[in-house]
Amino acid sequence: MAVTLPPILQKWISSPSVSLAFVPILFALYHLWAKPPRSLRIPKVGERVLILGASSGVGRTMARQYAERGARVCIVGRRAAQIREVQEECRQARTALGLKSQPDDILAIPGDFTSAEDMVKLRQTLETKWNGLDTLVVAAGVSALQPLLAVAGVETEAGKSKIPLTTKAGVQRAADIASAAIQGNYTGPLIAAVTFVPQLSNTSNAPSIVLINSLASVIPAPTRTIYASTKSSSLLLYQALSIEHPNITFTSVMPSTIEGDFRASAVDNGPVRESNPNKHGLKREDVARRCIQAADDGEKTLFMPGSMRYAHLLYWLWPALIERFARKKYNFRA
Numbered sequence: 001m002a003v004t005l006p007p008i009l010q011k012w013i014s015s016p017s018v019s020l021a022f023v024p025i026l027f028a029l030y031h032l033w034a035k036p037p038r039s040l041r042i043p044k045v046g047e048r049v050l051i052l053g054a055s056s057g058v059g060r061t062m063a064r065q066y067a068e069r070g071a072r073v074c075i076v077g078r079r080a081a082q083i084r085e086v087q088e089e090c091r092q093a094r095t096a097l098g099l100k101s102q103p104d105d106i107l108a109i110p111g112d113f114t115s116a117e118d119m120v121k122l123r124q125t126l127e128t129k130w131n132g133l134d135t136l137v138v139a140a141g142v143s144a145l146q147p148l149l150a151v152a153g154v155e156t157e158a159g160k161s162k163i164p165l166t167t168k169a170g171v172q173r174a175a176d177i178a179s180a181a182i183q184g185n186y187t188g189p190l191i192a193a194v195t196f197v198p199q200l201s202n203t204s205n206a207p208s209i210v211l212i213n214s215l216a217s218v219i220p221a222p223t224r225t226i227y228a229s230t231k232s233s234s235l236l237l238y239q240a241l242s243i244e245h246p247n248i249t250f251t252s253v254m255p256s257t258i259e260g261d262f263r264a265s266a267v268d269n270g271p272v273r274e275s276n277p278n279k280h281g282l283k284r285e286d287v288a289r290r291c292i293q294a295a296d297d298g299e300k301t302l303f304m305p306g307s308m309r310y311a312h313l314l315y316w317l318w319p320a321l322i323e324r325f326a327r328k329k330y331n332f333r334a
């Protein structure tokens with residue numbers, strides 16, 4: 001049954017001064033109902049952090065930075081020697097902090113995040129050693145650097161109108177390279193989510209997942225057809241998953257070029273066309289620090305640099321402008 005307020009009360013409520021008075025009340029209620037910050041629910045010392053892809057790059061730097069503030073860290077990658085090195089770095093970081101460490105505080109477990117067997121074994125190890133998990137960082141990924149037709153063996157030349165036909169072997173090669181990129185950039189994140197979402201939900205007071213994605217997922221670039229499309233599929237996967245699991249805080253990180261050797265792992269063995277990423281790229285230390293802060297604060301999306309959030313918007317308003325910049329950045333002429 002609809003309740004009708006007396007006209008005098010209706011007039012009073014609709015007056016601007018009364019509406020304004022509700023603003024601080026709503027603000028206070030919002031804060032009353034909002035969850036307390038993650039740092040109150042998960043103390044930084046002792047936070048249980050799993051990093052997939054921690055043998056080098058951003059994942060490795062995050063492992064050290066988490067250890068420096070007293071977290072328990074599990075370092076995962078396929079290269080066993082590298083992850084042992086990272087384990088030693090993390091142990092030293094905890095010691096420098098004056099923290100007494102147990103052997104299981106820093107774990108190094110060789111594994112492939114595209115293998116269901118490796119991930120389920122890893123989950124069992126975390127259950128046994130830590131009774132669960134608070135934070136999952138998915139840093140692992142693979143690059144691909146060539147224009148799509150170059151992957152298939154056809155180099156297009158600027159100004160030439162005719163493009164040679166691709167061969168059957170070339171078409172198959174493009175499909176095989178795309179499969180390798182799908183494994184590293186989509187299947188791995190999917191297996192990680194399916195394996196660890198239940199464990200995070202069941203064992204943490206404030207579960208969090210950080211996906212290190214890429215700006216290329218939301219702003220298209222030449223020579224990044226396979227890379228960008230496979231990264232964007234995992235971005236959508238995690239964004240949709242976050243709606244299915246509102247108890248977990250999902251953070252998607254979209255960095256532009258970062259210093260380091262990421263391009264050496266290119267599944268298409270392509271050449272690096274842009275200027276030296278180690279000169280102009282984002283610093284790993286900065287990216288790692290911002291990712292950790294974003295997880296602490298429960299930020300949904302993190303663009304790096306921050307201004308790229310607007311470049312992403314601009315693409316929908318004025319695509320030709322963004323495409324011109326993208327061609328220039330990747331030194332691409334068509």
Ligand SMILES: NC(=O)c1ccc[n+]([C@@H]2O[C@H](COP(=O)([O-])OP(=O)(O)OC[C@H]3O[C@@H](n4cnc5c(N)ncnc54)[C@H](OP(=O)(O)O)[C@@H]3O)[C@@H](O)[C@H]2O)c1
Nearest residue numbers: 053055056057058077078079112113140141214257258262
């Ligand atoms: N570098 C950039 O310019 C840039 C820009 C934007 C976004 N990103 C994203 O940032 C993330 C980190 O890149 P990075 O620059 O730190 O590169 P990186 O140094 O090559 O690190 C990649 C990490 O992923 C691991 N990895 C790859 N495949 C794996 C697998 N199947 N199983 C387990 N671990 C695997 C590697 O370890 P193993 O080889 O030992 O397995 C390595 O530890 C990637 O997801 C990338 O897409 C990078």
